[in-house]
Amino acid sequence: MVEQALLLARVAFVVLLYLFVWRVVRLSVRDVRAPQESLILSPEAARAAGFDLGEPPAAAADEPGELVVRDSPVFPVGTRVVLDDEVVFGRSEDCEVVLAADATVSARHARVFERGGARYLEDLGSTNGTFVNGVQLAAERQLRPGDTVQIGATELVYGRSGR
């Protein structure tokens, strides 16, 4: 009698333990299978699957974009920053655009880079943040013509050069 009870307890213990593990694993499998939206689809595949990506970025490609200074304690208004593969903004001497006189700018503050014909802005962990149209950047973000970028006290407007 006692032996049967102990055997039952042994089986019950292992079954309960694995039942519990299974509950967590089942959830994890769901996480892995969850649709990743368009992040892993190419733009064409995403459009074919019915996702609305706005205007195709292909139209914006190939022309080097530029940022035009609208207001800055460092540069005169109207200064053009031509964007090549990657441009880093910051107070440090080795940045492409040096904003040394502005104490609210971090050593390496933000960067603009090219990917797939579109241009993206990314904050490099700056102390005071980088803003696009008044909204602080949390992740990298694609720039669209007319966007206002604020780094420290400097405001720049994104556009395509040659217009």
Add this chain to the structure above:
Amino acid sequence: MIAALRTARNRELVNLVLVSLLVVTGFGAVFVARENAVESSSLSYAALFIALYLAAHVVLRLTLRNADPYLLPLAALLTAVGLIEIYRIDPELARDQGLWIVLGLVLFTAVVVAFRDVRRLEQLRYTCGVAAVILLAATAVLGTEVNGARLWIRAGGYQIQPGEFAKVLLVVFVAGYLRANREVLTHPARRLLGVGLPALRHLLPLLSMWGAALVLLVAVNDLGSSLLYFSILLAMVYLATGRWLYVGGGVAVFAVGALAAVQAAPHVQDRIDIWLDPWRTPQTTGYQIVQSLYSIADGGVFGTGFGRGFVLVGDRTVIPDAHTDFIFSVIATETGLAGAAGLLLVYLAFVYRGMKLASLADDGFTKLLAAGLSFALGFQAFVIVAGVTKLLPLTGITLPFVSYGGSSIVANFGLLALLLCVSNHVNRPAGT
């Protein structure tokens, strides 16, 4: 209606009920198997245990409504398995463990209430760093030596192991420090021999933490904690910067330090000799690890069942320190490969939940905090399980949540509370 009931907290309750069934099964089995040795009143420890975790559940219902519904039950399950085996070894120890869980719950509640918004912790990062260093320094100066390592401070009849608390504080400090300096460490301004190196003033806190871990290794003879702190640092630096340079440099520094420690401290050399061949001295220095391996082998696939394993000889355990460092061997004896592997899966699930939180978190500090805390817990479990199975040299650290020990239980409740605060922040409804 049904959907409305499927909240995070209700899920948590279902999981806790499952754990409660497990506790009842385990305590019942031990009681039946050791009827002549165990008093029936000791069964109330199981009831106390269940009541404590239900209390923690109520705390979460009141404070962190959106917290992850799996972390608390996972911790409860680990504590439950530990408690059943501790009860099996000595019911009085199980009562004490119950008291440590009460203290842990007090800290848990305090942390949950104080840091509901976990980002507030970021301002306290230097306080946490200094507190961690003070705790470790105090151990080195005031500590008493047990088995060749100086881990304990005696105070009023109790022993405190400050290293366990330092572990959690260290993760908070490193998360805050890396968040502030991530940028200069990842995109350094200077280059030396073609390798980007940040300025010394940015590296200094990092280097001094590494130095402290090494000093700890040599001064306190605590190979396990030193390895643990070092790995936490490396893992978090790699998570923050994605640069192998720091990992490679760190491993090289640690290797040199470990070699120096082997030369300087005979204790460390002994540990390594035992690890390489415990059967050369099976009755003396190799005794503990040899008995551990026999016990694990004895368990087979399904184990001997609770209360039926060859764990006690008279009043003494076959493996010295069976209730703390070697609890995994006892679990493997009585629940077999099935139970021991299940336990490791539970750790894996815990770390998975933590890493998932880290990937969902939206700011650098909480990301690093969640990843660092879950890495610390998982790696600690790895080091001690590897130690008792002779995969790595044995180092005296506890199996988190499972081993008997007040400092370990209380500190890990603090860790759990922080992870839950992070998860509440991550899972908050949009727009709040």
